[in-house]
Amino acid sequence: MSEGFIDGAADAARDSLDTPKPLLVVEHAKKSFGAVHALNDVSIELFRGEAHALLGENGAGKSTLVKIFAGVHQPDSGSIFLDGVRVQLSSPAAARDAGVSVIYQEPTLFPDLTVAENIFMGRQPLRSGRRINRSEMTKLTKDAFDRLGVTIDPSRAARGLSVADQQIVEIAKSISFNAQVIIMDEPTAALTEVEVARLFDVVKTLRAQGAAIMYVSHRLSEVFDICQRVTILRDGAFVKTALIGETNIDDVIRSMVGRDVVAAQSAGGGTDGANVLEVERLTREGIFTDISFNVRAGEIVALAGLVGAGRTEVARGIFGIDRIDAGTVKIDGKKLKSGSPVAAMNAGIGFVPEDRRQQGLVMEMAIDRNVALASLRGLSHLGFIRKSSERKMAFDWSARLRLKYGRLSNTVMTLSGGNQQKVVLAKWLAREPRLLIIDEPTRGIDIGTKAEVHRLLTELVKQGVAVLMISSEMPEVLQISDRILVLCEGRLIDEFSREEANETSIMRAATGLARTSAA
Amino acid sequence: MSQHLDEALSGAATANPKTPFILKLVRFREFAILLALVLVFVGTSLKNTSFASTSSIQGLLSGPAVIILIAVGETLVIITRNVDLTVGSVVGLSAYLVGDVYVHYPHTPVLVALLVGIAVGAACGLVTGTIVAYARVPSLAVTLGLLYIIRGLDAVIVNAVQINATSLPAGFIGVGANNFIGIPIMMWIAIxxxxxxxxxxxxxxxxxxxxxxxxxxxxxxxxxxxxxxxIFSAFVVSGALAGLAGALWLAEFATVGSTAGTGYELDAVAAAVVGGVAIFGGSGTILGAALGALFLNTINQALVAGGVSSFWDQAVAGLLLVLAIALDRYLVVRSERILRVEGRDRGRH
Structure with a gap:
């Protein structure tokens, strides 16, 4: 695929690289959300005719930068120049008018309206009496598709278009706006190979027409196929910008990972316990496929992978929240009824979800009642819940988890993020689960509490509990897991023991690169 | 993850120009209702020959004019993913106030009377629209509240003084009673x-x-x-059409108390939904809603002609409503599944 590198468009890109006149420049952009520095002094230049890759791990700040380009976020400080003129991208409309257009991984179309209407909504061509000129609109849509070299029926409804075609519609919208800068956020994540090839053709066409493309992707091989330059972010900070020809995949991965490799700690659990969880050929069509693995008593198994790889979905499938299409889940050798969280709970599975505010806690309810929520059956007498046993249970667990609270009758809302997470943990631990599934256990909580959650998990496995952990934080995965399963695009692509795992090997697997070619 | 549906719907790409039949069916909802309408009519006529008489057909055509007008406005509101439950009360208020105009000014031209109705309705829509669109209160709550408020206002104004035919000029009553080329004038207005x-x-x-x-x-x-x-405009139009419907209601029945138009809001929503207007907005046509109103009215008349108790009329209308929503839901789920499997198969190439 690298022939794109020597065609005319690439030459044009080279030429424009020689002339020091970037189309879009971001200088020293900073953006914080509360105490979190999402972007810290990031600069990037986009030239006409180039496809510029933006790379980084989960949470490196790519999305924030994209949203600044889209006019969704405004930087706290720093400046943006378009064709040498300073601009404010103060709203999505302002960004659009400035000629900056963002194609999201999941396009936002109007499913009930036609493709042509989707492209021209709010600025349809008119005929006499300010009526919409449908034939002109269809023709303009066809023209846009012709320029992109694709065929989509302009008068069909957007509902039912593949994600690939939806992206094409969004791109057609961009060029009908005369967008100069087109930002593609993970455009190929949901695409098949044929569709990816067509998208690459479109990218080449756009470059040849003088657009600047910023290409955000986790798939490094693609980046090396179609991009001319690459900028890498890490933990919200700028790492470097390089010509694709002057770097290589391993170098890029090193820059993305960056930190010192964290030494694996003993999780305390062995891998010789009996199987608690056995997952066989679990499939949810279009989401994840043919997932088989097991978790033994006394071990922590991590599901690693990039955002969108299907990790949370697999967990939801095991716990019975989402319907599965094929495969079985066994707990202690007994087949679990699928699609039933109640059956999963009765079999001894605890599930601590990713988004504790939405799914794990009733924020307006008192701490003790939240703790007791999953154990009501054990606490009730003749169908009534005994307040005293509820309190006692909450008190015991709060002490064991070192929960910091005012009164147990205060609402959960009054707690810090880390302590809220402890309440969710207490809620499930009170049921004394055989298997604890925990999704992003330390997201958004401070370092001190993080360490306590880790200590808690390692203590749990020492008592013979099996833990399945999903985490996007590499150091966490390496620190406390006994085994690491890597998912990529809905498939279980590799498994590492603690000894063989390091950030680079996991990152390579997660981006879909074969292990054999690893350094 | 909300993108599942989008992903699931992926398969239908240009690679597969043959749209499944099940997806096409949705586009022909108007045709399907028309067909059902004819079937009900022919079926009832065969059982009860008087059903196809001229006077009966006129009943079929004039009866639903008021509901059609309300359903048209309701359709606009539903299309924006809102609902307007005030329209029944607006019909009542408008009908009474138009009658009141005739009590005080007996020589008011018919056109002006209709405009008064429209103005009353538009004023109600203005209030509703402002609260829903600009104060961002969910329309279900706002319009449910205003349903009672407007009805209460109506009761206070009427204050047990009914308006009857003696106060209304023949020209105005003629709008409800007379025909033009065999079709009631009211129905022409609706058309x-x-x-x-x-x-x-x-x-x-x-x-x-x-x-x-x-x-x-x-x-x-x-x-x-x-x-x-x-959204504001949709509510104003809905109110204005309900106001017009109220004036026509008065012309049709020639007498008005404080309960005129009670329950019409649900008839209008039912007509729109049976007529293929998606209850969650975004799709549906005015013609479909009008045909839905016509269809529900014809079923009502057919059951009467067949000597079936009026309880069944309500039950049948309710059943049709549930069926219409279930059909929409079924089509979405079905197409989602088809496309998801297709998308996966294509992905394996």
């Missing part, structure tokens, strides 16, 4: 409104934007659509 609004819904930016808002509210904001103004 004109359906034609004009139906045309407008297809051909103007503002109306297309209403569809966009109902289809994907967030995308509508991102596309720079003046979402609040469009």
């Amino acid at each position: 004109i409104v359906v034609a004009v609004v139906g045309y407008a819904m297809r051909n103007f930016r503002a109306t297309r934007e209403m569809y966009a808002i109902g289809s994907n509210p967030e995308a509508a904001l991102l596309a720079g659509i003046p979402v609040q103004r469009r």
Whole structure:
């Protein structure tokens, strides 16, 4: 695929690289959300005719930068120049008018309206009496598709278009706006190979027409196929910008990972316990496929992978929240009824979800009642819940988890993020689960509490509990897991023991690169 | 993850130009209702020959004019993913106030009387629209509250003084009683409104934007659509048409108390939904809603002609409503599944 590198468009890109006149420049952009520095002094230049890759791990700040380009976020400080003129991208409309257009991984179309209407909504061509000129609109849509070299029926409804075609519609919208800068956020994540090839053709066409493309992707091989330059972010900070020809995949991965490799700690659990969880050929069509693995008593198994790889979905499938299409889940050798969280709970599975505010806690309810929520059956007498046993249970667990609270009758809302997470943990631990599934256990909580959650998990496995952990934080995965399963695009692509795992090997697997070619 | 549906719907790409039949069915909802309408009519006529008589047909045509007008306005509101439950009460208020105009000014021209009705309704829509669009209170709650408020206002104004035919000039009553080319004048008015609004819904930016808002509210904001103004307009039009319907209601029945139009809001919603207007917005046509109203009325008449108790009329209307919604849901789930499997198979190449 690298022939794109020597065609005319690439030459044009080279030429424009020689002339020091970037189309879009971001200088020293900073953006914080509360105490979190999402972007810290990031600069990037986009030239006409180039496809510029933006790379980084989960949470490196790519999305924030994209949203600044889209006019969704405004930087706290720093400046943006378009064709040498300073601009404010103060709203999505302002960004659009400035000629900056963002194609999201999941396009936002109007499913009930036609493709042509989707492209021209709010600025349809008119005929006499300010009526919409449908034939002109269809023709303009066809023209846009012709320029992109694709065929989509302009008068069909957007509902039912593949994600690939939806992206094409969004791109057609961009060029009908005369967008100069087109930002593609993970455009190929949901695409098949044929569709990816067509998208690459479109990218080449756009470059040849003088657009600047910023290409955000986790798939490094693609980046090396179609991009001319690459900028890498890490933990919200700028790492470097390089010509694709002057770097290589391993170098890029090193820059993305960056930190010192964290030494694996003993999780305390062995891998010789009996199987608690056995997952066989679990499939949810279009989401994840043919997932088989097991978790033994006394071990922590991590599901690693990039955002969108299907990790949370697999967990939801095991716990019975989402319907599965094929495969079985066994707990202690007994087949679990699928699609039933109640059956999963009765079999001894605890599930601590990713988004504790939405799914794990009733924020307006008192701490003790939240703790007791999953154990009501054990606490009730003749169908009534005994307040005293509820309190006692909450008190015991709060002490064991070192929960910091005012009164147990205060609402959960009054707690810090880390302590809220402890309440969710207490809620499930009170049921004394055989298997604890925990999704992003330390997201958004401070370092001190993080360490306590880790200590808690390692203590749990020492008592013979099996833990399945999903985490996007590499150091966490390496620190406390006994085994690491890597998912990529809905498939279980590799498994590492603690000894063989390091950030680079996991990152390579997660981006879909074969292990054999690893350094 | 909300994108599952989108992903699931992926398969239908251009690679597969043959749309499954099940997806096509949705587009022909108007045709299906028309067909059902004819079937009900023919079936009932065979059992009860008087059903096909001229006077009966006129009953079939004049009866639903009021509901058609309300359903047209309701359709605009539903398309924006809202609902207007005030319309029944607006019909009552408008009917009484138009009658009151005749009590005080017996020589008011018919056209002015109709305009008074429209103005009363538009004023109600203005209030509703302001609260829903600009104060961002959910329309279900706002219009449910206003349903009672407007009805209460009506009761206070009427204050047990009914208006009857003696106060109304023959010319005005004629709108409800007379025909033009064999079709009641009321129905002509409804037909004109359906034609004009139906045309407008297809051909103007503002109306297309209403569809966009109902289809994907967030995308509508991102596309720079003046979402609040469009929702506001939909409520004003809905109110105005309910006001017009109220004036016609008075012309038809020639007497009005404080309960006129009670329950019409649900008839209007039912007509729209049976007529293929998606209850969650974004799709549906004016013609479909009008046919839905006609269909429900014809079933009502057919059951009466067949000597079936009026309880069954309500039950049948309810059943049709549930069936219409279930059909929509079924089509979505079914197409989702088809496309998901297709998408996966294509992905394996």
